[in-house]
Each structure stands twice: as C-alpha cells, then as structure tokens.
Amino acid sequence: MTSRGSALHVASRLDDEESVSILVEAGADWRITDDRGRNCLEVCTKEQTAKLIIKKEEHRLKQAENLNQFASLAILRGGLYRTKTVFLQLKQKYFVLDPYQGSLVIYESIEQYPKHPHETIPVEYIKLEGTNLLVDDKRSWHMKKDHHYFEIHCPQKRILAAKNLQIAVRWVEGIKDAVKYQQYLARVGRTSEVVPAEDQVIIDCDDATNRLASNKEVITKVTSSICHTRLTKSISSNASSHHFKQSNASGSSDGHSPVMPNKINLLSVSSKRSDSSREYDITACSSKVNSN
Numbered sequence: 001m002t003s004r005g006s007a008l009h010v011a012s013r014l015d016d017e018e019s020v021s022i023l024v025e026a027g028a029d030w031r032i033t034d035d036r037g038r039n040c041l042e043v044c045t046k047e048q049t050a051k052l053i054i055k056k057e058e059h060r061l062k063q064a065e066n067l068n069q070f071a072s073l074a075i076l077r078g079g080l081y082r083t084k085t086v087f088l089q090l091k092q093k094y095f096v097l098d099p100y101q102g103s104l105v106i107y108e109s110i111e112q113y114p115k116h117p118h119e120t121i122p123v124e125y126i127k128l129e130g131t132n133l134l135v136d137d138k139r140s141w142h143m144k145k146d147h148h149y150f151e152i153h154c155p156q157k158r159i160l161a162a163k164n165l166q167i168a169v170r171w172v173e174g175i176k177d178a179v180k181y182q183q184y185l186a187r188v189g190r191t192s193e194v195v196p197a198e199d200q201v202i203i204d205c206d207d208a209t210n211r212l213a214s215n216k217e218v219i220t221k222v223t224s225s226i227c228h229t230r231l232t233k234s235i236s237s238n239a240s241s242h243h244f245k246q247s248n249a250s251g252s253s254d255g256h257s258p259v260m261p262n263k264i265n266l267l268s269v270s271s272k273r274s275d276s277s278r279e280y281d282i283t284a285c286s287s288k289v290n291s292n
Helices: 007-013 017-025 047-070 165-187 218-227 282-291
Strands: 075-083 090-098 103-107 119-122 148-153 157-162 202-206 211-214 241-244 267-270
Touching (some): 007 017, 007 047, 075 165, 090 165, 148 165
Parallel strands (some): 075 202
Antiparallel strands (some): 075 090, 075 157, 103 119, 202 211, 241 267
C-alpha cells in the first residue's frame, strides 16, 4: 500500500483488465481507499473496468460459499464388513477413503495398509444416489440384525456393514461428501489437489475397534484442507470475517483421542464486508471519474 493506493488501485486506474482480474481473484479488496479517500471503483476511467471488478468478486465469493459445504470433508480409514456376493458372508476389510485424492482403497487387512492395496475405486465412479444406509424395508433376509448395512454403486452394487450405527452413518456421509467434492472440482474445471499431509483431516472410523476419532489439532487444520484457503483466504480480513466454532472435541476420560461428531461444522464464511454500510453505484463512480 502506497500513497497511490493498492496494486488494484494502479491496475484500475490504468484499466488493465488482465491485472484487475488476477488481483481480484487473489483477494484484493476494491473497498480500500487511497490517500485521497478513493476506492478502486472510483479511480477507474472506464465503466467496463469497474463492472469487471464487481463481477470477479461476486464469482469469488460464490466459490468460497460453495466450498464451505465441504466442512466435514476428511480422510476416513478403518475396518468394515463387506458382503461376499456368492456366499453372502461378511468378511472384514480395511478401507481408506481419501476425498482429496478422490479414491476409496480396500485392503485385505490393516496389516496390508498402506503398501498392498487389494482394490482401488475412483470416487468419481461412485454414484451419489446409490450410496445409502439400508433401513428395515431395504434389508435382505440374510442380513444380520446386529449389523448396520449400507450400499455403494461403483458402478456395481457393493454391500458394506458395521456393527456401530454411528460409524456406518459416518462412512455413508463421508463417501457422499467425497463424491460431491469431486463433482465440484470437475464442474469448476480442476483436478484433485494434493493437500499437504499436515493439513489433512484424518478420522479413524474403525468398526473393528468401535473407534471414531480424529487426528489431533483438527480444529485448526480443517480450514486449510477443506476450503483450499487459496479461495477462502482471498476474502481478506477487512473483506470478511471467518468464524471458527469448535465442536465438542474434548478428550475422553479414558485417555483416547477426542470423539468427533457425525458432522464437523467448524467453519462459516461471511461474505459481508466490514464497511458494507457504504454502497457504490458503478455508473455513478465511473461518471464521477470521467467528469474529473
């Protein structure tokens, strides 16, 4: 920030549309004023440049809002039962769902993890509408009463089960979130991005040990991995307020890791500007500059 204003001020004054687009998408705030009290819209010499600034910011805020729906996105790993097609028997396998990489990996046992996967299913092959918990009227005669079954279609139908209902529900929700996330990336023209390991949220969702727990410091790490802060951080500190709400993640009395709820609602992004009481008319701002 100089006496001439921000970099966006300079680009706006020169009507450099390419630079304006890059700066706004990166999170530059057009409401910041220069030493003469003018914001970036007021220094534009062309109405087209001012309209571009508003259009790019609206697009960026919409993207950030879309990403906020993935606040419960996490890597799930743990033992589940899989129904064998021929004999209808339950056999325990070890599953790892990685929404960041877009894969559901099946291991014969936990001893095989992570070097010897038995099967890898791309998340994009899983049908969202075919991933459901099987309630009483959908259960088959061979299904055990003390197990909770759910199905996925990828593209053939697979029946999985867990004795713990909460774990079964968390897997269903996790798979659905992963599918929606991959669909979102495909819609905006991106491929799966590799999130640094230290930023990834990992939840042990293991029916074999009846354990549902997350990696430590999940409260602070969830924001960077889920929302890909390249977008959420683009809403600058004076352009929005980030509210972090910590769920009941206190450690249990037996010393185990904190038990996570079915939904991790940790991040809400507000698109309201700190000086939202000031309203600007693009045409008026442009006309004012042209008249000067």
